[in-house]
Amino acid sequence: MSAQTSLIYVAVGLILIISAATVLSPAEDQEFYPWVVDQSDTIADFDVQYSELPQSAQTIVDSAIAGEDPIISTYEDYEAVQSLRGSKDIQKGDTVYMIRTETADNGGLFEAILRASLLSAGGLLFALSYIQQRKATTLYNLALLPAVAATVLLGVEIYQAPMISLVHIEGYLAFGLASSIPVLLGMWIKSRQYLILGLIMGIVALSVISVLADPGTSDLYILAPLIVLGIPGLGLGWLVENSLNGRGHSPTID
Structure with missing residues (x-):
């Protein structure tokens, strides 16, 4: 069952990434x-x-x-x-x-946030697929959530940009990292393990540092993924944690 679930996560993740990359315009594409x-x-x-x-x-x-x-x-x-x-x-x-x-009048802020949210969500699903396949929520596996989400988001934005200087790297890094917080919070609500809570705090710190690294970066790069992906992320994190360890467990450093 875990193999089938992993494949579903990968398939949905690909659909989200391809849809966002082909249908929605980047914030910098005016x-x-x-x-x-x-x-x-x-x-x-x-x-x-x-x-x-x-x-x-x-x-x-x-x-x-x-x-x-x-x-x-x-x-x-x-x-x-x-x-x-x-x-x-x-x-x-x-x-x-x-x-x-x-x-000209383009999609504006809403389209940019939706695009970044879908790309990050695709990356999160890739990481969850790996976690589901490994049947373990070790510290290494959990750290893949922010890492893969940020990598996918930055990777697509840089690949599609005619010049890398057009891409707001600090902002997208903060967005990708912050998008993993709802999923991890959902896992923590189910397991009540403080290691997950510590990871969340670390991700918050890295997101804030990314925003502060560029004075022109808006706080929306952190707040937007928490709002857009908040409820779906919480639910997905809880479901994944419940499917792997219904009675709770203790994540370990792996």
């Missing part, structure tokens, strides 16, 4: 729409010549001039965004086009 504010055949000053723009930016400029209302994103059109962001006077032929590129 959308922009460039549009022609004005044009002139007499202005001599300009910011850049059309021929000096990257090919992707030239395509977007042509689309904006044609009035096609193009939309570009940081991740899919990184060079174009960097070249056109803000207001630019672009000379094409004998005409100077004043093009303004503004932020």
Whole structure:
């Protein structure tokens, strides 16, 4: 039965990760729409010549001039965004086009939190699959929960980003670590073992340190996973602990 349960955890984890990575946009992936504010055949000053723009930016400029209302994103059109962001006077032929590129309305905070929560949850299910297969909640096994959740979250975000500098590593590290707290708390409620409680305190400390490492990091990177994954995590942790040791046990350092 434990083997079947482990496979279910892996399958659901993969579904969550793939869904989040393909359907939901990262917080750093902003959308922009460039549009022609004005044009002139007499202005001599300009910011850049059309021929000096990257090919992707030239395509977007042509689309904006044609009035096609193009939309570009940081991740899919990184060079174009960097070249056109803000207001630019672009000379094409004998005409100077004043093009303004503004932020479009995207999924915002809710979509970013949901994406990070699903990726972290996928990592948690991978770790729970291993724990279920090993039929033991040793300190090593339990520590896999925050480690795998943070690794999956950071791994996907870094892999999909055009530049690693775009990824808020400190924030995602705190998010991934904190996402394991509800599951571990559910295990502790069932077993009442202080070693689990000590691990939770350590994870809280590491999450806080990650947030404080960058003054611009919001507390939401810790609070959001606790809220979104709180009740499901508590229930899942209790069920896993109950399935392995219905009468309680003493975790050991392994």
